[in-house]
Amino acid sequence: MNAGRALWFSATTVAFFCGIAACAESGTADGAAIPSPSEAHFAAGRAAAEPDFPGLVTLCDAMPPAVTEARVVGNEGRRPEPPPLGPARVFDNLLFVGNRGISAWALDTSDGIILIDALASEKQARAGIEDGLRALGLDPEDIRILVISHGHGDHYGGAPYLVGKYNPEVIMGQPDWDALADPDNRINAPGWFDVPEPDRTIADRETVTLGDTTIELVVTPSHTPGTLATLFTVTDGDNAHEAVLWGGTGFNFGEHPGRLETYAASAEAMRIEVLDRDIDVLLSNHANRDLAHEKIPLLAGRGATDAHPFVMSPARVARGFEVFRECALGHAARIKASGS
Numbered sequence: 001m002n003a004g005r006a007l008w009f010s011a012t013t014v015a016f017f018c019g020i021a022a023c024a025e026s027g028t029a030d031g032a033a034i035p036s037p038s039e040a041h042f043a044a045g046r047a048a049a050e051p052d053f054p055g056l057v058t059l060c061d062a063m064p065p066a067v068t069e070a071r072v073v074g075n076e077g078r079r080p081e082p083p084p085l086g087p088a089r090v091f092d093n094l095l096f097v098g099n100r101g102i103s104a105w106a107l108d109t110s111d112g113i114i115l116i117d118a119l120a121s122e123k124q125a126r127a128g129i130e131d132g133l134r135a136l137g138l139d140p141e142d143i144r145i146l147v148i149s150h151g152h153g154d155h156y157g158g159a160p161y162l163v164g165k166y167n168p169e170v171i172m173g174q175p176d177w178d179a180l181a182d183p184d185n186r187i188n189a190p191g192w193f194d195v196p197e198p199d200r201t202i203a204d205r206e207t208v209t210l211g212d213t214t215i216e217l218v219v220t221p222s223h224t225p226g227t228l229a230t231l232f233t234v235t236d237g238d239n240a241h242e243a244v245l246w247g248g249t250g251f252n253f254g255e256h257p258g259r260l261e262t263y264a265a266s267a268e269a270m271r272i273e274v275l276d277r278d279i280d281v282l283l284s285n286h287a288n289r290d291l292a293h294e295k296i297p298l299l300a301g302r303g304a305t306d307a308h309p310f311v312m313s314p315a316r317v318a319r320g321f322e323v324f325r326e327c328a329l330g331h332a333a334r335i336k337a338s339g340s
């Protein structure tokens with residue numbers, strides 16, 4: 001049993017025998033301290049993050065403040081533009097067209113481009129997506145489908161501009177369309193920037209095909225209620241790999257244990273799917289999560305026999321979903337134990 005498995009076993013065992021809050025202060029008969037359920041989950045999450053996921057381990061630290069419209073809109077205009085990153089053809093059919101702060105990914109199909117996320121603004125969409133596609137030899141006029149990973153403005157803010165210019169089909173999870181349409185639903189939909197019009201909604205999971213490329217969109221609450229994970233095949237020369245783009249990562253929705261447990265359940269379901277489907281690439285829409293800013297520069301100097309920096313084994317990708325699950329459960333247990 002490796003260290004990570006031992007900690008997961010320990011966390012599950014403590015939670016099972018103690019209940020979530022009952023034995024937070026308890027010890028064993030010989031006086032050794034038993035970690036509280038939250039501590040056990042956090043320890044398991046931190047262990048699962050070693051060595052591949054330094055960008056995810058911070059989920060086990062203090063939760064960030066909840067996103068609010070006032071906070072986001074108040075900062076708008078004062079926030080420095082993220083430094084550029086890329087563009088880069090990360091796989092033969094997958095392009096990075098984001099920036100150092102926010103990622104957008106483009107699938108280059110036989111019948112045009114599937115764009116995943118629109119960045120935060122027209123300015124970012126012009127610099128990252130339009131200029132990026134052109135620099136890599138593609139034409140933004142060929143954007144046919146825009147998948148919005150979730151209803152936070154840093155991922156849809158550039159959409160009205162792109163839709164007005166290129167008219168792609170716009171796809172987002174049904175719960176996030178609902179939240180964006182509800183002016184009272186500010187935790188889920190802070191309502192920053194103009195919201196694009198929905199063309200297609202995903203209620204659970206669906207496949208979407210463009211030319212020779214089929215992607216699968218899966219609703220994975222609860223970064224937002226309708227956050228979409230996107231599953232697709234990438235190619236690297238003669239090698240094909242299965243990728244998952246986890247559509248929303250942070251716990252920036254406030255101290256809600258039920259929502260954290262829902263997040264953990266989504267992560268656990270995807271962890272199982274990763275192993276069942278041999279998914280060996282884990283991508284994010286923020287470079288600080290999947291370390292795109294460290295991995296993209298490695299592509300330029302990559303030799304013919306060098307491993308691809310974004311590819312890892314399915315077992316290692318699954319460990320990333322253990323980080324999501326354990327950190328979410330750790331915060332849920334912490335909040336419940338505090339009685340809030």
Ligand SMILES: [Zn+2]
Binds near residue numbers: 150152223249
């Ligand atoms: Zn978000």
